[in-house]
Amino acid sequence: MNSIQKNRIFDQAFKVWGIGCTLFGLILLAVFIGDILIDGIMRIDWDFITDLPSRKAEKSGIYTALMGSIWILLLTTVIAFPVGVAAGVYLEEYGKKNRFSAILEINISNLAGVPSIIYGLLGLEVFVRIMGLGASVLAGSLTLSLLILPIIIVATREAIKSVPKSIKDASYALGASKWQTIWNQVLPASSGGILTGVILALSRAVGETAPLIVVGALAYVPFAPESPMDEFSVLPIQIFNWISRPQHGFIENAAAAIIILLLITFIMNGIAVYFRNKWQKKLK
Amino acid sequence: MAKEIEIIMETVTEQIPANSIIDSSLKKKATIEVKDVKVWYDTFNAIKGIDMNIKPNTVTAFIGPSGCGKSTFLRLFNRMNDYVEDFRMEGKIKVNGSNIYKKKVNVEELRKEIGMVFQKPNPFPKSIFDNVAYGLKLQGITDKQLIEELVIDCLKQVALWDEVKDDLKKSAMALSGGQQQRLCIARTLAVQPSIILMDEPTSALDPISTAKVEELIFKLKEKYTIVIVTHNMQQASRISDYTAFFYLGELVEYNKTKTIFTNPEKQQTENYITGRFG
Numbered sequence: 001m002n003s004i005q006k007n008r009i010f011d012q013a014f015k016v017w018g019i020g021c022t023l024f025g026l027i028l029l030a031v032f033i034g035d036i037l038i039d040g041i042m043r044i045d046w047d048f049i050t051d052l053p054s055r056k057a058e059k060s061g062i063y064t065a066l067m068g069s070i071w072i073l074l075l076t077t078v079i080a081f082p083v084g085v086a087a088g089v090y091l092e093e094y095g096k097k098n099r100f101s102a103i104l105e106i107n108i109s110n111l112a113g114v115p116s117i118i119y120g121l122l123g124l125e126v127f128v129r130i131m132g133l134g135a136s137v138l139a140g141s142l143t144l145s146l147l148i149l150p151i152i153i154v155a156t157r158e159a160i161k162s163v164p165k166s167i168k169d170a171s172y173a174l175g176a177s178k179w180q181t182i183w184n185q186v187l188p189a190s191s192g193g194i195l196t197g198v199i200l201a202l203s204r205a206v207g208e209t210a211p212l213i214v215v216g217a218l219a220y221v222p223f224a225p226e227s228p229m230d231e232f233s234v235l236p237i238q239i240f241n242w243i244s245r246p247q248h249g250f251i252e253n254a255a256a257a258i259i260i261l262l263l264i265t266f267i268m269n270g271i272a273v274y275f276r277n278k279w280q281k282k283l284k
Numbered sequence: 285m286a287k288e289i290e291i292i293m294e295t296v297t298e299q300i301p302a303n304s305i306i307d308s309s310l311k312k313k314a315t316i317e318v319k320d321v322k323v324w325y326d327t328f329n330a331i332k333g334i335d336m337n338i339k340p341n342t343v344t345a346f347i348g349p350s351g352c353g354k355s356t357f358l359r360l361f362n363r364m365n366d367y368v369e370d371f372r373m374e375g376k377i378k379v380n381g382s383n384i385y386k387k388k389v390n391v392e393e394l395r396k397e398i399g400m401v402f403q404k405p406n407p408f409p410k411s412i413f414d415n416v417a418y419g420l421k422l423q424g425i426t427d428k429q430l431i432e433e434l435v436i437d438c439l440k441q442v443a444l445w446d447e448v449k450d451d452l453k454k455s456a457m458a459l460s461g462g463q464q465q466r467l468c469i470a471r472t473l474a475v476q477p478s479i480i481l482m483d484e485p486t487s488a489l490d491p492i493s494t495a496k497v498e499e500l501i502f503k504l505k506e507k508y509t510i511v512i513v514t515h516n517m518q519q520a521s522r523i524s525d526y527t528a529f530f531y532l533g534e535l536v537e538y539n540k541t542k543t544i545f546t547n548p549e550k551q552q553t554e555n556y557i558t559g560r561f562g
Contacts, residue, residue: 097369166406170468173362174419174475175396184418189409 033262040255048256053220053238057249062257065238067224068137068217069206069264072234075141076148076205081198084149088156088194093182112150119147120214128215135216138228143211148201155197159190192279196272203268207261209236235261313340314380314397314478314509316361321375323356323533325368330356332533333375338526343501343510345520345541348530349556354513357530358481361511362398363391379479396423399472403484405464407456407471412439412448415456415467419475438470442500462493469500480504482512486519498523517557521545529553 051061091108095101123143133139163186171181187194218233219241225232235257242254316338323331331353338344346354356365363384365371376383384394396419407415416435425431435452439445444466448459456467465485472480482501486494501510501523514520520527521541528538529552537544537553548554555561 164406166402166404167408169364169402170406170408170471171418172367173364173395173400173402174422174471175392175394176422177392180422184422185408 036255036258039252040259043252043256057247057253060253062238064221064224065233065235068232069234071137071225072141073202073206075137075228076144077202079141080145080148080152084152085156085194088153089182092157092160108150108153116147116208117210119143120211123211123215135231136229137225137232140212140215140217143215144205144208147211148205151201152198156194159193160186163189192275196276199268199272203265206264207236209240315340317378319376324372326370330533334535336535336538338511340509341505342525343505343523344526345524346513346528346530347520352530353533354530355483358483358511358513361481362395362400396475397477398479399475399477401469401472401482401485404488405461405468407464407467409457411453412456413452416471416474419471434474438473441473442466442470444470462489462496465489465497479509484513484515487515
């Protein structure tokens with residue numbers, strides 16, 4: 001066997017190995033989803049979505065948890081979106097390149113890696129206790145906002161960085177101020193990337209459990225929240241609660257709730273992909 | 285080929301209307317005076333002390349090999365180097381008599397007075413109309429009819445109107461390179477500057493588009509003072525009234541274009557324009 005043949009075999013072997021690695025995660029996910037679907041799909045109907053929680057599995061629904069998740073999602077968006085984008089714009093466009101900004105940069109990357117339970121403890125101390133918000137939707141949203149801020153900031157910076165310098169030059173050369181250039185050129189040209197980042201960050205927030213448990217989200221709330229100061233539950237906590245019950249009926253409920261939660265995150269990721277593609281086309 | 289270009293130039297000339305709205309409003313005589321200007325990037329001395337006067341309603345060409353500082357020098361006039369890190373400058377540049385590097389100078393106002401066209405056509409990823417209207421909107425002009433009139437006028441001035449009049453809402457990115465560059469010139473004219481700086485405006489264009497832009501520059505000279513950086517000797521000799529030859533951050537020779545190209549004073553200049561180096 002000469003070296004050319006050897007190289008060819010190695011080439012093929014690596015290809016097969018690569019395909020295997022790629023499929024590994026996908027197959028596991030497919031098996032998991034299949035399993036969940038078998039367990040839960042029959043349980044999903046309109047009543048399951050609109051029923052309040054109950055001690056009896058077959059009467060239990062996800063209404064309060066779903067509404068809690070939607071409340072959390074909306075409030076987190078309202079808080080984290082403007083703050084994160086503004087911080088990203090500042091760091092990319094205004095911040096001077098010095099040691100201070102380098103330290104800031106490293107710390108923001110670090111923040112993105114901090115375990116979510118730590119954010120929960122921070123939220124418990126600052127929002128629930130010091131600010132006296134209690135175990136409310138607002139306290140939960142503020143906590144999750146902190147959690148996803150670094151992701152939004154990093155995504156915003158990347159999106160802004162990809163705006164060609166020539167566009168900014170053109171704007172400045174026409175007598176635009178810095179803010180006019182950012183508002184009229186930079187932000188529109190990077191909006192797709194920013195939106196993608198924000199949606200991906202939010203889809204992470206909607207699946208978070210640990211920090212919300214620490215903040216005091218309840219496993220059982222009799223009513224859906226009606227204001228930011230109400231107590232709440234969210235889908236992942238509802239799922240966690242049901243899974244820890246011994247009765248088979250609740251396992252079915254958990255599977256059904258997982259399907260709903262997955263559906264929400266898949267839809268959000270789909271929207272993110274849509275924006276990204278649209279944005280890439282526009283810049284070309 | 286030469287004949288073809290001639291014919292195209294003729295048609296372009298016909299397309300440019302003799303008088304336009306902006307025409308009457310612009311009677312300013314724009315001058316640039318440069319006194320002992322030096323520029324550093326960090327420790328690199330990019331420009332080593334240049335004096336120069338640029339006369340109104342002329343085309344002045346900057347020539348010289350890559351890295352000689354001509355683009356840096358051009359960008360001093362509208363303070364585009366301000367964004368470059370580690371940029372440092374000494375000396376005075378007076379535009380219409382006032383030093384533009386004084387502390388109190390409003391850079392935005394300065395750039396409305398001195399427009400710039402870049403090497404690569406850089407339209408905004410917006411519609412053709414919005415590209416030209418952008419500068420007007422920056423100035424807070426909201427009168428839709430006035431904006432529309434000015435946009436149409438500027439597009440006519442650059443001889444682009446007939447090509448795009450039915451597609452004003454279309455993205456400027458869909459235009460050809462030559463059309464994009466003329467759009468960028470139209471966009472610059474809309475702000476009503478008195479001086480237009482051009483940084484190798486045709487280096488990314490094909491010969492026919494180049495001919496159109498050159499013809500346009502020739503026309504614009506009547507109303508604007510134009511400074512153009514070019515790598516193309518023929519271009520410099522065709523369109524400019526004055527030519528400045530830069531080498532290693534110094535102004536080697538600055539004179540009437542005719543003199544520079546037929547009877548240069550310095551040996552270095554002659555070597556460069558005859559293609560012996562650079």
